[in-house]
Amino acid sequence: MNSDTDKAILKVKDLELHFGQRGGLFRRQGPKLRAVDGVRFELYKGETLGLVGESGCGKSSLAKALLNLHKPTAGSVVFSDTDIAGLSDRDMRQYRRALQMIFQDPFESLNSRHTVEVILEEPLVIHKIGDRASRRQRVAELLAMVGLPPSAASKYPHEFSGGQRQRIGIARAIALEPDVLICDEAVSALDVSVQAQILNLLLAIQQKLELSIIFISHDLAVVRHMSDRIAVMYLGQIVEIADAESIYTSPRHPYTQGLLASIPRLGEASAADAQISGDLPSPIAPPPGCRFHTRCPHRQPRCQQETPILEAGTNSQHLTACHFWPEIAAKQPVS
Template identity: 55%
Template sequence: MTPLLEAIDLARHYPVGGGLFSRKPAGLVRAVDGVSFTVAKGETLGLVGESGCGKSTLARLTLRLIDPTAGTLRFEGQDITRLEGEAMRRLRPRMQMVFQDPFASLNPRMTVAEILAEPLLVHGIGDARQRRARVEALLPMVGLASHHADRKPHEFSGGQRQRIGIARALAVEPSLIVCDEPVSALDVSIQAQVVNLLKDLQARLGLSYLFIAHDLAVVRHVADRVAVMVLGRIMEVAPAEDLYARPSHPYTRMLLAAVPRPDPAQRHLPSAAPATADLPGPLSIPQGCRFHPRCPMAVEPCRREEPGLQPLAGAPGHLTACWRAAELPAWMPPPQAPPAPAAARRLALYAERRDQARDSG
């Protein structure tokens, strides 16, 4: 089956100037450097990694908001790598984005109705009456009331603003939504509501997501597969449950080992060896495996040659880029967090009812 989205050796490099009196570039920032992945119809691919690894650049490449330096990007089997003009404009409604900051991504001068109708107006979809009807249909889909249509963004909480951003992405009926850390600016209880909303919308509308996040617990809840990124390259990709139960790259293990342990008796048990150095920047990517300066298992081949993604034995769909993946010791995953105490559940219920009363008023 043809994937909805396919990236093949996708790259984006930025030349860095040599200074005020020099026209010669001082170097090259390889923000995305040969990334390949697929997103199937109705699937969520989670993308995780540290700040500066290239996740947001990859998101913008995926939507063709920036042009790739090299590589191929296909959408529904069509090569869109160099698509321009009217052909690209016709494709835009099929690929939308939910932004990280719900406070900065909405125009404060516009009402919710105007914000949701704007993409319809830009793409020439419907007349004024049809656009208003679409707005009224979108609001309940994201858990907002019809009377919210005539309010402005400053009258809403952060979680409600992100719901508006999701509704705006849905307005033109896309097939793919890129979620660039959509819950990182929200409180934990609100994060759960927004993530559950995204999952419900996916089930109802058959959406595909490229879901970018730092929070591994959020990614585990929402993703079907997870890709782990280091300095512009994907180091491991696998079905979500398999990756969390059997991480096969030292970097993935370090990310998972950093998850807080709720059991005091197990907080000091090591889940992985600690990093031995700071991660280099995208302007000074090392030779060989780009994680080897921090890897406690690095050997001479790791410093000479960069490994490619290879299948992990006995794990269908699990790929890893590590010369020593087969030698890693058994993994002890961090325990799951216990359920919230009754008092915390009552407090969350009270806050939800309070917000509903405020909204209805």
């Protein structure tokens, strides 16, 4: 993916999503939970951008902020030359066709009281697309695209396996032929053998529909298989973003190095200075300066005082938010 020549289909700049906290006897306003705190990136036509990080780092909150399921506190999300961040539900409706999401739990995201036909037809009804006959035909096409038989239309979600339910979720997400598909841990609840089937299905659908995908996962092997570029998220911020090969072979940020070092490898020991120690700090009171400094084996006084900027070095496509990444990267063997 050459992002220098390809036009960005989605531009995210300084996006913030803060949640107010109330507590105590009089329910006073407390400190804000900074779920997403100054995120910026671009998504290009036909590419898959992987988003990785520990549980609680803000990946799912970012996904919902991009779709306005949670109203952003600040920043912009530009799609089709329009900033959709904070639009009302009514104004957002015209963009729902182009921006769709696949959720982690296919059973929770499907209405158990509706048949598959009703579930898949619902987006078409909401957006007033076609008549009854054409919508039924579209349902049949969607089932075929995700590898389910026509008889599935008359069944209910509980009659399917987890993998089959996720196929239904995918069919619903592509019913309106979107431009951008956000997959929020879309395979993490599935068995490994089923994961492979769903991932291959997503790749086939992406090629057929020329989709741009944001693929969120904590599984680094899955993200590498799916992604053109990868963004690494820590405590509400993106700390590194580059093409998948560079992230896996030449990681610059200590957090990225720690994530990769945590992958079990038969007969190999992880480098001690790359391992991540301690727990993820609270997003209610994030550390000052570099947010990773409390767990970083390379921290220096500057890290506690000055927030690093996500910027490029000699490679304009590889962005890193670390004051000392050149020195740190030079110490790491190329994998």
